[in-house]
Amino acid sequence: MSFQLNGVPVNEDLRQGSCTGPFTINPFALEKIEVVRGGTALYGAGSPGGIINVITRRGRTEALSVDVTAQTSFNTKHKTATGTTDLYAGAGQRSGIADYYVAASHTDGGRARDAVGDPLLSSGYEAVDVLGSFGLTLPDASELRLVTTFHNENVGRQFYPSGALIPATRIARVVEVAAHPQVDQGLDRNLTATLSYTNPDMLGHAVSVSAFYQNQVIRQRDNFFAAASGDDFFASNRRNDRFGFRSAAVRDYRLGDGASLKISYGFDYTRNALYRFVVDAAANQAVIGVISPEIVLRTFAPFAQGELTLGSVTLTGGARHEWYRGEITDRSYSPTLGDAGVPGRIGTSKLTLLNVGAVYRVTDAIQLYAGFSQGAELSQLGRAARRIRNPATLTPEPATSDQYEVGIRATHGALRFNAAAYYSTSDSAALLQADPVCAGITPICPLIPLRSPQRFHGIEADLAVKLDPRLQLSGVFTLQRGKVFDEGTGRYINYATDVVVPLRVTARADWTPTERLGFGVQISHYGASSFFTPAQAGAGLVDTDATTLTSASARYAIGPVELYIAADNLLNESYVSPNNQAAGSGSFAYYRGAGRRMTLGMAARF
Known part of the structure; x- marks a missing residue:
């Protein structure tokens, strides 16, 4: 790309x-x-x-x-x-x-x-x-x-x-x-x-x-x-x-x-x-x-x-x-x-x-x-x-x-x-x-x-x-599979989740009860993978667990000024991202993902 x-x-x-x-x-x-x-x-x-x-x-x-x-x-x-x-x-x-x-x-x-x-x-x-x-x-x-x-x-x-x-x-x-x-x-x-x-x-x-x-x-x-x-x-x-x-x-x-x-x-x-x-x-x-x-x-x-x-x-x-x-x-x-x-x-x-x-x-x-x-x-x-x-x-x-x-x-x-x-x-x-x-x-x-x-x-x-006019729902669905030819075995083997997305579903709702006030909620689910045979898992290839994360936001307009608040990982989930899971438990890259991050802001246009 x-x-x-x-x-x-x-x-x-x-x-x-x-x-x-x-x-x-x-x-x-x-x-x-x-x-x-x-x-x-x-x-x-x-x-x-x-x-x-x-x-x-x-x-x-x-x-x-x-x-x-x-x-x-x-x-x-x-x-x-x-x-x-x-x-x-x-x-x-x-x-x-x-x-x-x-x-x-x-x-x-x-x-x-x-x-x-x-x-x-x-x-x-x-x-x-x-x-x-x-x-x-x-x-x-x-x-x-x-x-x-x-x-x-x-x-x-x-x-x-x-x-x-x-x-x-x-x-x-x-x-x-x-x-x-x-x-x-x-x-x-x-x-x-x-x-x-x-x-x-x-x-x-x-x-x-x-x-x-x-x-x-x-x-x-x-x-x-x-x-x-x-x-x-x-x-x-x-x-x-x-x-x-x-x-x-x-x-x-x-x-x-x-x-x-x-x-x-x-x-x-x-x-x-x-x-x-x-x-x-x-x-x-x-x-x-x-x-x-x-x-x-x-x-x-x-x-x-x-x-x-x-x-x-x-x-x-x-x-x-x-x-x-x-x-x-x-x-x-x-x-x-x-x-x-x-x-x-x-x-x-x-x-x-x-x-x-x-x-x-x-x-x-x-x-x-x-x-x-x-x-x-x-x-x-x-x-x-x-x-x-x-x-x-x-x-x-x-x-x-x-x-x-x-x-x-x-x-x-x-x-x-x-x-x-x-x-x-x-x-x-x-x-x-x-x-x-x-x-x-x-x-x-x-x-x-x-x-x-x-x-x-x-x-x-x-x-x-x-x-x-006040409520909109949206969503995205993605499912991927990938294989690469392995010279050692002479056949194709599956890519792990550091390359492909086994399943990803994102759902979002946006609600504007008034012209000045708005709310948004988004849920992203990463599905578990089951790409590898027991023999491949024994050779170090890793299947990954599911992860679900939620974010939310709210805004309020006062004239030309908009105040907003947002939270990523709203529920403060403790998780390892699918990409890092693919590195393998106990590895250099096997660390947790980011915790809840709160954002406070003001935007204005004059």
């Missing part, structure tokens, strides 16, 4: 790591979230399951509009050092041919604790976010727009699993560890910018052109403490730069008698560069080791998509072709660094992704649809480049997948319903495994790329119904 911020990809495509890019925006700055399912021809490698595009606010009112939000949250069992406070302020308007919106926020983040007040893996932090959106409407109804975001986060004290267990339990003991001596150097900084031009009628086409840039810098200053061995201070510097260009032209043709054709085509270019070095934080951050040498990947991609409507039937189809070129640079390269990758051009590759689909409108309120799409996932080039001696042998061939889906969308009065079944298969999925070279030598081995066949299938449904 490609996660984008105003159209700027922020995934760590070249080397999965901290994966913090999607969280480098204050949620109060969001206007809407766009979701496109399936590996469509429009997005290519890095988006095998589609995209999630987060759109930030822009000025839309003729009068100056000001947004202010202040909130604080805390663990109700142990308030000390768990409090997180957010302050947000933004202002914007649209005046004549121009519009603008600017905002800033500050977050003082506390650490997490479970239902009994014990620490959970987390770090304190302080973050500042800045947002700007500036638009200009030109005489031919075209628009020029610049959107930029900036996030700077400084890290603080850590809670970290100690390698020991809480007495009389199989729960991992998480403790407060000593701060890294250079913890003040630690940060997570992300800058994004998008400059776009749209024209609704250029030579009969609706045209859009955009250039985007992302720069993320992470300075990790951690203490990998273990009860048996004590402090283990670690420092690394990571940087990911991305520059790209997108273009698309869309033309509609009216064919008569309820028939129409829409053609879209364009060209994309992306330059993606990443490095991560181990540094001596006390010696001017000198490079002393290599986790990933700097690797640069360039992608060139033309695409075309067609949509033909014949009465109640719409047929779609498209293709995207991608070429890949790149190199390992000589940034901080030294042959004395054993894990360094030798600089030079890497191998080249290309691929074509196809998609087809159909929608049948049974009535104006009911649609049936089916589709086939191909996706591609970049395959951990940063990890593969580590220690490489001949860069030409490193080929950036994405892991492709075939995805099939059928579904129904329906509305009936106050009822809205969607359901879908899907199947996905890949002959060579991009996975990770512990480096066998260090087995038995170090307690934690680096992860290296692994290619292996895998399969997924599942069903999902959502429903919303407005029982009356």
Whole structure:
């Protein structure tokens, strides 16, 4: 899945790591979230399951509009050092041919604790976010727009699993560890910018052109403490730069008698560069080791998509072709660094992704649809480049997948319903495994790329119904299964709940007894899994227990000001999340989930 911020990809495509890019925006700055399912021809490698595009606010009112939000949250069992406070302020308007919106926020983040007040893996932090959106409407109804975001986060004290267990339990003991001596150097900084031009009628086409840039810098200053061995201070510097260009032209043709054709085509270019070095934080951050040498990947991609409507039937189809070129640079390269990758051009590759689909409108309120799409996932080039001696042998061939889906969308009065079944298969999925070279030598081995066949299938449904103008009920149902080919046994084995969701049901009720007063309650149930045979369980594969969590909220409006209160894990359940259960009882990651967190806040718009 490609996660984008105003159209700027922020995934760590070249080397999965901290994966913090999607969280480098204050949620109060969001206007809407766009979701496109399936590996469509429009997005290519890095988006095998589609995209999630987060759109930030822009000025839309003729009068100056000001947004202010202040909130604080805390663990109700142990308030000390768990409090997180957010302050947000933004202002914007649209005046004549121009519009603008600017905002800033500050977050003082506390650490997490479970239902009994014990620490959970987390770090304190302080973050500042800045947002700007500036638009200009030109005489031919075209628009020029610049959107930029900036996030700077400084890290603080850590809670970290100690390698020991809480007495009389199989729960991992998480403790407060000593701060890294250079913890003040630690940060997570992300800058994004998008400059776009749209024209609704250029030579009969609706045209859009955009250039985007992302720069993320992470300075990790951690203490990998273990009860048996004590402090283990670690420092690394990571940087990911991305520059790209997108273009698309869309033309509609009216064919008569309820028939129409829409053609879209364009060209994309992306330059993606990443490095991560181990540094001596006390010696001017000198490079002393290599986790990933700097690797640069360039992608060139033309695409075309067609949509033909014949009465109640719409047929779609498209293709995207991608070429890949790149190199390992000589940034901080030294042959004395054993894990360094030798600089030079890497191998080249290309691929074509196809998609087809159909929608049948049974009535104006009911649609049936089916589709086939191909996706591609970049395959951990940063990890593969580590220690490489001949860069030409490193080929950036994405892991492709075939995805099939059928579904129904329906509305009936106050009822809205969607359901879908899907199947996905890949002959060579991009996975990770512990480096066998260090087995038995170090307690934690680096992860290296692994290619292996895998399969997924599942069903999902959502429903919303407005029982009356004041009461709405909604729910989501998800069931997944997945398998990966195991070289050791020569057959497919099930994935655990750290990868798939055995069963998840979420139900929500929203009640507004008056225009000013509103209440919400949500219950999420994660079903138990039964994926593994006794023999597989004996080999360390873990089935997980069911978990049910409840949250609730209330709000009250006084003029332009809204006061609200919310509680996550309302009943303060003590549980281990299904994802952590999959690590196995007594393991490093087998610690409890977050306890009840109460949120108090105020939001106003003037």
